[in-house]
Amino acid sequence: MVFMNAIRNFLPALFFAFQATLLQAAPMGDADARHLLTRAGFGAAPADVAEWSGLSRQQAIARLLKALPADSTAPPAIDYTPPSRLRAMDDEARKDFQREQRRQGIEARAWWLERMLVAPTPAAQLHERMTLFWHNHFVSSVEKVKSMRLMLDQNQLLRRHALGNFGELLHAVSKDPAMIVYLDSATNRRGSPNENFAREVMELFTLGEGQYGEQDIKEAARAFTGWSIEPETGAFRWRPYAHDDGAKTVLGQRGNFDGDAVLDILLAQPETAVFVTRKLWREFVSPTPDEREVARIAGRFRGSGHDIRVALHEILSSRAFWATENRAALIKSPVDFVVGTLRGLNADVPDSRALALLLRTLGQDLFAPPNVRGWPGGEVWINSGTLLARKQLIERLGRRERIDTTAMLDPAWQLK
Amino acid sequence: MDRRDFIKTLAAAGVAVLVPGLARAANYGRLLILVELKGGNDGLNTLVPYADPNYARLRPRIGLRRDEVLPLSESLGLHPSLQALLPLWQNRELALVQGLGYSAPNLSHFRSIEIWDTASKSDEYLAEGWLARAFLAVPPAPTFAADGVIVGSQDMGPLSGGRRVVALSNPEQFARQARLATAGEGGKGGALGHIQRVESDIRQAAGRLSTGGASLPTEFPAGAFGNTVRTAAQVLASGAGVAVMRLTLNGFDTHQNQPGVHASLLKQLAEGLTALRAALLELGRWQETLILSYAEFGRRPKENQSGGTDHGTANVHFALGGRVRGGLYGAVPDLTHLDGNGNLAHGVDFRSMYATVLERWWQVDTGISREALRGRFPLLDFLA
Numbered sequence: 001m002v003f004m005n006a007i008r009n010f011l012p013a014l015f016f017a018f019q020a021t022l023l024q025a026a027p028m029g030d031a032d033a034r035h036l037l038t039r040a041g042f043g044a045a046p047a048d049v050a051e052w053s054g055l056s057r058q059q060a061i062a063r064l065l066k067a068l069p070a071d072s073t074a075p076p077a078i079d080y081t082p083p084s085r086l087r088a089m090d091d092e093a094r095k096d097f098q099r100e101q102r103r104q105g106i107e108a109r110a111w112w113l114e115r116m117l118v119a120p121t122p123a124a125q126l127h128e129r130m131t132l133f134w135h136n137h138f139v140s141s142v143e144k145v146k147s148m149r150l151m152l153d154q155n156q157l158l159r160r161h162a163l164g165n166f167g168e169l170l171h172a173v174s175k176d177p178a179m180i181v182y183l184d185s186a187t188n189r190r191g192s193p194n195e196n197f198a199r200e201v202m203e204l205f206t207l208g209e210g211q212y213g214e215q216d217i218k219e220a221a222r223a224f225t226g227w228s229i230e231p232e233t234g235a236f237r238w239r240p241y242a243h244d245d246g247a248k249t250v251l252g253q254r255g256n257f258d259g260d261a262v263l264d265i266l267l268a269q270p271e272t273a274v275f276v277t278r279k280l281w282r283e284f285v286s287p288t289p290d291e292r293e294v295a296r297i298a299g300r301f302r303g304s305g306h307d308i309r310v311a312l313h314e315i316l317s318s319r320a321f322w323a324t325e326n327r328a329a330l331i332k333s334p335v336d337f338v339v340g341t342l343r344g345l346n347a348d349v350p351d352s353r354a355l356a357l358l359l360r361t362l363g364q365d366l367f368a369p370p371n372v373r374g375w376p377g378g379e380v381w382i383n384s385g386t387l388l389a390r391k392q393l394i395e396r397l398g399r400r401e402r403i404d405t406t407a408m409l410d411p412a413w414q415l416k
Numbered sequence: 417m418d419r420r421d422f423i424k425t426l427a428a429a430g431v432a433v434l435v436p437g438l439a440r441a442a443n444y445g446r447l448l449i450l451v452e453l454k455g456g457n458d459g460l461n462t463l464v465p466y467a468d469p470n471y472a473r474l475r476p477r478i479g480l481r482r483d484e485v486l487p488l489s490e491s492l493g494l495h496p497s498l499q500a501l502l503p504l505w506q507n508r509e510l511a512l513v514q515g516l517g518y519s520a521p522n523l524s525h526f527r528s529i530e531i532w533d534t535a536s537k538s539d540e541y542l543a544e545g546w547l548a549r550a551f552l553a554v555p556p557a558p559t560f561a562a563d564g565v566i567v568g569s570q571d572m573g574p575l576s577g578g579r580r581v582v583a584l585s586n587p588e589q590f591a592r593q594a595r596l597a598t599a600g601e602g603g604k605g606g607a608l609g610h611i612q613r614v615e616s617d618i619r620q621a622a623g624r625l626s627t628g629g630a631s632l633p634t635e636f637p638a639g640a641f642g643n644t645v646r647t648a649a650q651v652l653a654s655g656a657g658v659a660v661m662r663l664t665l666n667g668f669d670t671h672q673n674q675p676g677v678h679a680s681l682l683k684q685l686a687e688g689l690t691a692l693r694a695a696l697l698e699l700g701r702w703q704e705t706l707i708l709s710y711a712e713f714g715r716r717p718k719e720n721q722s723g724g725t726d727h728g729t730a731n732v733h734f735a736l737g738g739r740v741r742g743g744l745y746g747a748v749p750d751l752t753h754l755d756g757n758g759n760l761a762h763g764v765d766f767r768s769m770y771a772t773v774l775e776r777w778w779q780v781d782t783g784i785s786r787e788a789l790r791g792r793f794p795l796l797d798f799l800a
Contacts, residue, residue, distance in 0.1 A: 184671050184722065192721030196671055199727075203524055214523065214757055287607070331607045363570050371669075373526050376571075379610045383570060384582035384590070384618045387611065391596040 025056050032057065035327055039284050040064055040316065041125025042116055043340030052122065061316045064123050065163070065309050071124070073115065075156065076107045080149040080234040104148045109356035109366045112155065116339045117349060130162040130308070131155070132335060133283055135366075136374040137276075138173040138205060140182035142367045150178040150234055151367045166276060166306035167267050170205065174263060175236050177229045183372070186228045190244040193221040200372050206266040208275040212251060219248040223257040273302035277311060284315050286326045287378050293320055331381050334362035337390060347397060361389050442554045442778040444659040449648065449692070449707045451734075452573065452662065453685070455669030456525065458678060458725055459714040459732040460749065462498070463512050467491040470751035474718045478675050478725070488512075489744065497679040500686035501734075504693065508742030510734065511798035515747035516769060517730035517762025521713065525669070525727070529712035533573045535767050535789050542790075546770055547660055548578030550788040554780055556580075560657035561624035562617065567651075568644035569664035579613065582621045585643075587650045594622030624656040634695040637687040641665045645688040649695035668711065672722035685709075689736060703738035706777050706799070708769065717751055718758050729755070730762035733769070739800045746796070768793040 028036070033053040037044035052060055081097070089097060116132075119125040135158055142151045154176050161169035173179055174197070180186050183197035198221035202212045226243030229236055248257050250265055257265070266272055277298040281289040297314040304310035320326055332340065338359060342349055349355065359365060363386045369375055461478065464485045465471045472479050485493030486502060494501065504510040520538040522528045531538060535546035544552075547564065556563050564575040566583035575581045584590045597618040604612055632653055636646040644663050651658065665685055670677050689707065696702040714731030730749060747763020755761060771793040774785040786792050 187672055187720070187722035189721060194671065194720055194722060195726055199524065203526075209524060209527055218757075329607055331610070370570075371525065379607065380570065380572075382611055382614050383566075383572070384614055384621070385584055386570065387614050388590070388593040388596055388618065392593060395596065 027054050028057050029053050041122045043344035075152045078104045078149045082232045106353050108148045110353040113352045131159050134158040139369045139372050139374045140178045145178045145181045154178040163308050180229050189242040190225050195221045206272040211271045219250050220262045223262040224259040273298040285321050286329045334359050334364035439781050442780045444556045447705045448660045450662045451709045452664045453668050453711040454666045456713045457668045457711050463732045464493050466493050478719045495682050497682040498686045500690045510736050510742050511740050513746040514732045515730050515763030516766045521729040523727040544577035545574035547574040553784050556659040562621040564660040566662050567647045580617050587625045591622050594618050625654050636691045641684040641688040645692045670724050672724040674724040706737040709734040729759040735798050741800045772796045
């Protein structure tokens with residue numbers, strides 16, 4: 001009897017597993033190809049759909065996650081201006097400088113958009129998508145950093161690690177000069193800690209809210225003392241005399257930790273993999289993470305030593321990713337909406353600077369997320385103002401109206 | 417599904433939205449304008465306890481001296497950049513409510529503003545904003561252009577999860593563009609349902625918000641907050657019914673080199689509010705308007721080594737309006753009893769401010785107010 005029950009319970013599971021295997025091995029067809037390409041990249045150009053529909057899901061995922069040759073396109077050459085030079089400027093020079101900064105701001109945004117618009121393959125698009133994902137995870141904003149040079153350097157860093165190892169990315173971005181400025185690490189010194197980075201690294205980069213106490217933040221802030229930048233060059237600088245090398249207790253562990261040691265403690269917490277997986281789920285699958293699945297995927301992610309490709313592979317292979325109820329369940333970000341629409345229509349974009357400005361109206365000004373939590377996304381993307389702006393773009397594209405920079409003459413579009 | 421059906425459905429589902437036997441009426445002819453000081457305004461350098469030796473001790477670099485502040489009393493003075501508000505103070509149309517906060521304060525911007533927006537306890541997670549809940553219980557008239565209008569932010573704040581809320585930056589442009597909004601089938605859930613709701617809100621609001629090109633004689637200050645205030649005044653000039661406007665002034669997260677930045681923000685705030693008052697007087701609505709400021713938290717009493725301040729707790733807020741009884745309210749911050757993080761204890765629960773809005777300003781039934789705020793909070797006495 002027990003045996004029969006076991007068979008009865010086991011057979012359907014076996015059947016589903018078998019069916020799933022079949023599905024994964026068969027050519028996925030147009031609808032699946034469009035779903036995968038839209039979610040993993042930006043839009044789905046007809047030629048790509050035609051090509052990818054012949055692949056099985058597993059083949060397609062493997063192809064998406066294959067390592068790419070490095071994109072050698074250099075970002076625009078923008079100099080770093082040390083604060084001392086800024087202070088020495090007279091009013092006239094400062095005005096010129098601010099005008100030049102606005103121009104650079106638009107150039108840099110256009111360059112990034114161009115990378116997304118011309119990314120040649122779906123794998124390259126996924127790389128772009130993940131670069132943007134990390135920009136919205138390890139947030140810095142040019143509004144505070146004030147140097148587009150440092151923001152572009154950070155962007156290059158995010159690109160290098162976009163599909164690499166989350167731990168390496170965390171260590172690197174924490175010492176990235178733009179981040180040092182953005183979260184006030186440069187003013188975090190022995191005896192006079194500034195808690196900004198310590199708080200956000202726990203709340204927003206690794207553990208998530210509620211997984212640590214105020215005392216953990218205070219102690220961690222002491223460990224992060226000494227990380228700074230060289231004001232004349234904008235390069236990272238370790239200042240041993242500013243570092244507090246006393247004993248600290250962080251998340252129950254005690255030692256003479258420095259910043260890297262605290263980051264390792266944060267990485268070792270299972271909550272970190274869960275927190276990042278949940279965010280990936282909301283990016284690729286649905287607004288409502290399935291906690292059991294998240295736990296499973298986070299386990300693999302953590303077990304791989306935080307290999308981002310492993311997490312993505314698990315997410316894209318999950319049943320939930322392909323489920324009917326999760327299709328058309330995500331509201332596209334403005335970048336996804338604009339780049340995806342243009343790519344999907346094979347539309348000609350003579351000047352991506354205009355698009356950079358349009359994105360600001362749509363609520364996603366690249367290099368300038370609203371605050372350290374980044375763009376909240378989801379339903380927040382759509383309000384009365386942004387919905388109308390999206391409809392206007394579609395209308396203009398429908399009329400084959402040129403999307404050019406004339407709109408930039410409108411002062412409302414001026415970037416700070 | 418319209419609001420009434422929605423409420424019926426909720427009631428049918430056994431959700432106690434409606435308390436039987438309560439008068440379901442509110443005086444939404446009275447306007448509420450919320451001004452968010454985003455990032456956490458430094459209350460101690462806004463209403464300065466200049467005579468308190470502890471203040472000078474905690475703020476050796478960024479503290480304001482007795483001869484710098486605009487004295488309001490023997491012990492308290494306004495930041496000099498709030499000069500433009502002095503006539504309102506003298507006219508007794510400006511109240512300052514001190515010590516607003518909550519127990520077990522959270523020092524994260526996002527969590528703490530969520531607590532303020534949803535009127536939750538520190539360890540309670542609510543989905544809807546406090547105004548959205550109030551409007552669900554007692555909806556503004558269907559003839560209103562919108563329940564709420566948001567200017568200067570994309571975030572719905574205290575109106576999140578509510579219906580009939582529009583965010584805009586220019587009412588004329590909004591009316592022109594609104595023709596793109598189409599009537600949907602409605603009744604869908606999820607992402608599509610959200611988009612359809614926004615579309616329907618746009619259609620309802622658009623026709624009524626156009627000013628027909630009428631311009632106000634009021635002069636508005638230059639800058640982001642000046643523009644925000646101008647937009648708010650334009651919306652009101654259209655004569656359209658709106659129960660709440662929420663305006664945002666960004667940039668109060670002053671971790672370093674605070675004095676210059678803070679002075680400029682407070683100047684923008686004071687001049688913007690003065691212009692808004694002038695416009696409301698022009699429109700004959702000043703008597704029927706209450707302006708309240710709010711923020712996620714105040715800042716730490718002890719300055720940091722970067723010439724700034726870190727995240728704090730209890731804070732002072734402004735209440736202005738034709739029916740405001742000017743003066744000082746709430747609890748004076750006690751700089752000698754700071755918590756483990758070096759922060760102030762709160763003297764007045766922030767939900768007392770909200771209860772005052774619901775019960776005294778809009779004259780909503782006490783039972784409904786308590787339902788919407790999920791508790792009973794003593795009222796503040798700054799309204800005539």
